[in-house]
Amino acid sequence: MNRRRFLRGTGIALGLPWFESLSAFGAEAAKPGSAPRRLAVCFTGNGVNPHHWGATMGEGGIQFANSLRPLEPLKDKVAVFRGLWNPTTVEGEGGHYPKMNILSGLRVKKTTTDVEVGTTMDQIVAATTGRHTPVPSIVLGTERPSYSTDSGFTSIYSAYISWSTPTTPSPKEIFPQQAFDQLFDDGSKRQRDRSILDLVLDDAKGLRSRLSVRDSQKLDEYLSSVREIEQRVEQAEKISQAETNGQGWQPSVKTPTLGRPDSGIPASSEDHLRLMFDIMLLAFQMDRTRVATFMLNNDLSNMRFPSLDGVTSGIHELSHHANDETRLAHYQKVNEFQVKLWAEFLQKMAATDEGERSLLDNSMILLTSSLMDGNAHDSRQLPVVLAGGGGGTIKGGQAYDLSEDPNRKLCRLHLALMDRMGVRVDKFGDAENALAI
Numbered sequence: 001m002n003r004r005r006f007l008r009g010t011g012i013a014l015g016l017p018w019f020e021s022l023s024a025f026g027a028e029a030a031k032p033g034s035a036p037r038r039l040a041v042c043f044t045g046n047g048v049n050p051h052h053w054g055a056t057m058g059e060g061g062i063q064f065a066n067s068l069r070p071l072e073p074l075k076d077k078v079a080v081f082r083g084l085w086n087p088t089t090v091e092g093e094g095g096h097y098p099k100m101n102i103l104s105g106l107r108v109k110k111t112t113t114d115v116e117v118g119t120t121m122d123q124i125v126a127a128t129t130g131r132h133t134p135v136p137s138i139v140l141g142t143e144r145p146s147y148s149t150d151s152g153f154t155s156i157y158s159a160y161i162s163w164s165t166p167t168t169p170s171p172k173e174i175f176p177q178q179a180f181d182q183l184f185d186d187g188s189k190r191q192r193d194r195s196i197l198d199l200v201l202d203d204a205k206g207l208r209s210r211l212s213v214r215d216s217q218k219l220d221e222y223l224s225s226v227r228e229i230e231q232r233v234e235q236a237e238k239i240s241q242a243e244t245n246g247q248g249w250q251p252s253v254k255t256p257t258l259g260r261p262d263s264g265i266p267a268s269s270e271d272h273l274r275l276m277f278d279i280m281l282l283a284f285q286m287d288r289t290r291v292a293t294f295m296l297n298n299d300l301s302n303m304r305f306p307s308l309d310g311v312t313s314g315i316h317e318l319s320h321h322a323n324d325e326t327r328l329a330h331y332q333k334v335n336e337f338q339v340k341l342w343a344e345f346l347q348k349m350a351a352t353d354e355g356e357r358s359l360l361d362n363s364m365i366l367l368t369s370s371l372m373d374g375n376a377h378d379s380r381q382l383p384v385v386l387a388g389g390g391g392g393t394i395k396g397g398q399a400y401d402l403s404e405d406p407n408r409k410l411c412r413l414h415l416a417l418m419d420r421m422g423v424r425v426d427k428f429g430d431a432e433n434a435l436a437i
Helices: 066-077 121-132 155-159 176-182 201-208 213-243 269-285 315-319 325-350 410-420
Strands: 006-009 012-015 038-043 055-058 061-064 078-082 138-140 163-165 291-295 363-368 384-387 398-401
Touching: 006 201, 038 121, 038 269, 055 398, 061 066, 061 078, 061 398, 066 078, 066 325, 066 384, 121 291, 121 410, 138 176, 138 269, 176 213, 176 269, 201 213, 213 269, 269 291, 269 325, 315 325, 325 363, 363 410, 384 410
Parallel strands: 038 291, 038 363, 078 398, 138 291
Antiparallel strands: 006 012, 055 061, 078 384, 363 384
């Protein structure tokens, strides 16, 4: 039982979270009950409002600027960095696309055809940690790539931050149903007309008799959360089918008829983001993967948040506020709301017990963008926030000001994170030594 990690059904392998009654992390764990480390990178396009981003150290510890205030309940688990950058992003022309090397640090090739960015740190880590999990990494998003050119660059760059090779972007999943299914597929055929919980019911009953009372309650909570996410995914599918009159994809004589272009995607961007965050949380909780990358929106995205009072414009349009007070205020609302969604995800991780530490304490979750000031396309420093304890190796509640450091390369932080994930290299991107965190 100490190596059991799954509940199984027809076509389904449901990974188990940590239980005090048994080790859910397998024989590769350092000791019984110890949890693995996880790494995630969350990206938002179009930069931030630099006037209200960042943190300082005061008498009471870390003090957040307005945009990061939603992180207040997690202040002891968060580090904020000022001054980190990728030097190649200020070379040559181009406002957005040359900046999309956030995870490689190497120069973005100026081209409209044979793209090249460099293999990114998340995929290098996944090549190592993927030996212990069913899926090496999950790459999530909310928006499709667009196809255009600007200043000699292809817009494909704006849709990807994860690259499996220097010339190959990692395919990202924007459809909740497809992302959800990735978590449970065991390689055989699943009965799609039944709930995942129905398929593993017998196995769950057999497991329950071997669990403590506390773990039995935890199992109930875990299975309920799986079902709740499953229902939200199903609801998105039903709504999209109704909007396309139930037709979905249909062949025609000349060209396919796709119906609604984004069939299966929640109508609300907020619902879409929360659902993808919860899928990523579940992937870590069940140890399906230990590496995740999530683009909350593409760069140059005009994603809208109708629930924000008075905010009707898209993110990219608002980022070019030209210091107009109203547009800048709306841009600020969007910034704070995105951080709020990220904070909700972090709080769920912090509430997930893994024995000695929480899931968040065992993880490293990065939030960043390819620009600091979206209005000026300024990448001379980048917004970088790190949450989580890296398995007890990172001290939270810190504000690092590296703006005067001549060696303030973002890839130094990547080296530090890679090292904690078991990937030890002498150099990565344009950096030759890890940042001390």
